[in-house]
Amino acid sequence: xxxxxxxxxxxxxxxxxxxxxxxxxxxxxxxxxxxxxxxxxxxxxxxxxxxxxxxxxxxxxxxxxxxxxxxxxxxxxxxxxxxxxxxxxxxxxxxxxxxxxxxxxxxxxxxxxxxxxxxxxxxxxxxxxxxxxxxxxxxxxxxxxxxxxxxxxxxxxxxxxxxxxxxxxxxxxxxxxxxxxxxxxxxxxxxxxxxxxxxxxxxxxxxxxxxxxxxxxxxxxxxxxxxxxxxxxxxxxxxxxxxxxxxxxxxxxxxxxxxxxxxxxxxxxxxxxxxxxxxxxxxxxxxxxxxxxxxxxxxxxxxxxxxxxxxxxxxxxxxxxxxx
Amino acid sequence: xxxxxxxxxxxxxxxxxxxxxxxxxxxxxxxxxxxxxxxxxxxxxxxxxxxxxxxxxxxxxxxxxxxxxxxxxxxxxxxxxxxxxxxxxxxxxxxxxxxxxxxxxxxxxxxxxxxxxxxxxxxxxxxxxxxxxxxxxxxxxxxxxxxxxxxxxxxxxxxxxxxxxxxxxxxxxxxxxxxxxxxxxxxxxxxxxxxxxxxxxxxxxxxxxxxxxxxxxxxxxxxxxxxxxxxxxxxxxxxxxxxxxxxxxxxxxxxxxxxxxxxxxxxxxxxxxxxxxxxxxxxxxxxxxxxxxxxxxxxxxxxxxxxxxxxxxxxxxxxxxxxxxxxxxxxxxxxxxxxxxxxxxxxxxxxxxxxxxxxxxxxxxxxxxxxxxxxxxxxxxxxxxxxxxxxxxxxxxxxxxxxxxxxxxxxxxxxxxxxxxxxxxxxxx
Numbered sequence: 037x038x039x040x041x042x043x044x045x046x047x048x049x050x051x052x053x054x055x056x057x058x059x060x061x062x063x064x065x066x067x068x069x070x071x072x073x074x075x076x077x078x079x080x081x082x083x084x085x086x087x088x089x090x091x092x093x094x095x096x097x098x099x100x101x102x103x104x105x106x107x108x109x110x111x112x113x114x115x116x117x118x119x120x121x122x123x124x125x126x127x128x129x130x131x132x133x134x135x136x137x138x139x140x141x142x143x144x145x146x147x148x149x150x151x152x153x154x155x156x157x158x159x160x161x162x163x164x165x166x167x168x169x170x171x172x173x174x175x176x177x178x179x180x181x182x183x184x185x186x187x188x189x190x191x192x193x194x195x196x197x198x199x200x201x202x203x204x205x206x207x208x209x210x211x212x213x214x215x216x217x218x219x220x221x222x223x224x225x226x227x228x229x230x231x232x233x234x235x236x237x238x239x240x241x242x243x244x245x246x247x248x249x250x251x252x253x254x255x256x257x258x259x260x261x262x263x264x265x266x267x268x269x270x271x272x273x274x275x276x277x278x279x280x281x282x283x284x285x286x287x288x289x290x291x292x293x294x295x296x297x298x299x300x301x302x303x304x305x306x307x308x309x310x311x312x313x314x315x316x317x318x319x320x321x322x323x324x325x326x327x328x329x330x331x332x333x334x335x336x337x338x339x340x341x342x343x344x345x346x347x348x349x350x351x352x353x354x355x356x357x358x359x360x
Numbered sequence: 361x362x363x364x365x366x367x368x369x370x371x372x373x374x375x376x377x378x379x380x381x382x383x384x385x386x387x388x389x390x391x392x393x394x395x396x397x398x399x400x401x402x403x404x405x406x407x408x409x410x411x412x413x414x415x416x417x418x419x420x421x422x423x424x425x426x427x428x429x430x431x432x433x434x435x436x437x438x439x440x441x442x443x444x445x446x447x448x449x450x451x452x453x454x455x456x457x458x459x460x461x462x463x464x465x466x467x468x469x470x471x472x473x474x475x476x477x478x479x480x481x482x483x484x485x486x487x488x489x490x491x492x493x494x495x496x497x498x499x500x501x502x503x504x505x506x507x508x509x510x511x512x513x514x515x516x517x518x519x520x521x522x523x524x525x526x527x528x529x530x531x532x533x534x535x536x537x538x539x540x541x542x543x544x545x546x547x548x549x550x551x552x553x554x555x556x557x558x559x560x561x562x563x564x565x566x567x568x569x570x571x572x573x574x575x576x577x578x579x580x581x582x583x584x585x586x587x588x589x590x591x592x593x594x595x596x597x598x599x600x601x602x603x604x605x606x607x608x609x610x611x612x613x614x615x616x617x618x619x620x621x622x623x624x625x626x627x628x629x630x631x632x633x634x635x636x637x638x639x640x641x642x643x644x645x646x647x648x649x650x651x652x653x654x655x656x657x658x659x660x661x662x663x664x665x666x667x668x669x670x671x672x673x674x675x676x677x678x679x680x681x682x683x684x685x686x687x688x689x690x691x692x693x694x695x696x697x698x699x700x701x702x703x704x705x706x707x708x709x710x711x712x713x714x715x716x717x718x719x720x721x722x723x724x725x726x727x728x729x730x731x732x733x734x735x736x737x738x739x740x741x742x743x744x745x746x747x748x749x750x751x752x753x754x755x756x757x758x759x760x761x762x763x764x765x766x767x768x769x770x771x772x773x774x775x776x777x778x779x780x781x782x783x784x785x786x787x788x789x
Binding site for chain 1: 417418420421425426428429432433436437440444445446447448449450451452502505509510512513514516517518520521523524525526527528529531532533535581584585587588589592598600601602603604605606607608609610611612614615616617618619620622629630631632633636665668669670673674676677678679680681682697708709711712715722725726728729732733734736745748749752757760761763764765767768771772775
């Protein structure tokens, strides 16, 4: 999870309001374009930055469709003088890989890893967030601060011991209670590891949202005889859908893009595409026709998610960075 | 019998008034629900007993990946739904619900322990815990079923956090004081090793360089861009362009940039964009990723490329939230755009700036994928997170743990600074 986190740092009320105001205004400007107040130079610089940020991806995209010989001998920008398009790179890269797995298989692995690793921590975090927001118990604040503090523990600290817990079993006070998972047992290790690492942030963000549901709504349901289970299922879950959606997008992108957790927990036949790509980069680093096509295969799903759910993504980012 | 004793028997310690509807006889809907919930948990126990978690997961692992996804997700959702149902009926009063409560109190600890794969322990501890839990719950002042609800909501998260983060972190700290096989206590030897090896010192210094440059540049560029496109035509599209790299994996981004840095000898046709530009301007093509110390900077560019969009989105929202009145007042005072920016906008978005800087700092401290994919840490480009993985792969558990602890210590001041900052802001108000 070395990608950006929509962060852990709480901010004072004023900034929170300010950001919400800004967010509303962003959506307003998108609807009715205001007359530009910016100077010519600012526009020029903005266009240069936009180009710098877009051209690399564009170059990758163009290269991935050029014939092998051309990719290796001429720059991708010559494509416009001499356009020639082929899908051979994709065919070849999807079949390349290591002895146990090809890139097409690892693409399927990525999907199989990402979906449960998004759904499971979300549900567990929703439950815990509800308890922190709406059930009174002793030591609630202490526990919540503990969960909050766990966010700053780099997952690097947890990786290796967790791996040995998976393979050898868990010992509590010297008593082995077992928790053994076979390394060959498929995706289970990766699912569980991603779920564990996602929890602190997920609980924290969802708690902030769930705690803001008006107390009267919950009280009314309680008067009608609903228990915590019913309130959670019928009121809290539907009302928190925006927060759940934006966190789900984040978690999806993290898990899909992750390399570190995959290197440690997803070996052999269950490796995701990021791992295979990193391997191909290491072993065939100059086969640019393969690398560009492979990279494009790996970023296509995140890009689809990004472009279709962009609005939720931004909202989640802003909520995460300011609520506290 | 007086009415008071009756009441006491009905709901000992409960703050609720006794309800006329005792829940007996239960409605058919409830009976069916109860049977399904108990059957669900019984099924889980059965699976746990006969297969245990390892075997169930291995069994699931036999299927096609997509079937596995469906099985696991459906199974998990069904389990949570069953649990929520039991939580929902737990606080009701009536004989049948007391039995249900007793059942849950014994079954849940039992199930948890069974999942941890040791049947004898599960039986013993589950029974004891269950009895204790039931008694506690029965006497709970907050009403029957209170503890069941609490445990139901919190236990899954806490179990995962303890097994996945808390215990491993403690173990890592412990391992950093042990030798490579983790059998002998060696004191600070691993840390001494880190700070006496030139390569390892280099690794730590590189990490510090990353954390100094990446956040500063991404925030500065993000801020400039946010200001420049503010209120311009097509602002939304401008934003998407710079924000897009956020969705690309570091591995993907690394390949994109390796391609940009690609090198061909002088006189040959360049295929890397950067060298081509150098050649166009009459220069010699460079081996961007080979020559230390500049290669680290060329790696940092990749992180900046990814993170600037994040900074831009947050800062853009903050800028738009700066009250227009303040800007207009400054304008009436005859200030120019730059003065307004420095004296009104920047102070106005100060805490958003801190958030952005903090987030990117933490991301750069932990950077791993970029270094791994682009240079694998060769040519003096390694960073702590990468070295931790390398040492782990070389079976140097102690050194690997020492690197992880150093990383934690480096993250700590940033977080403490933030905590204090927030406290200060709260006091001012």
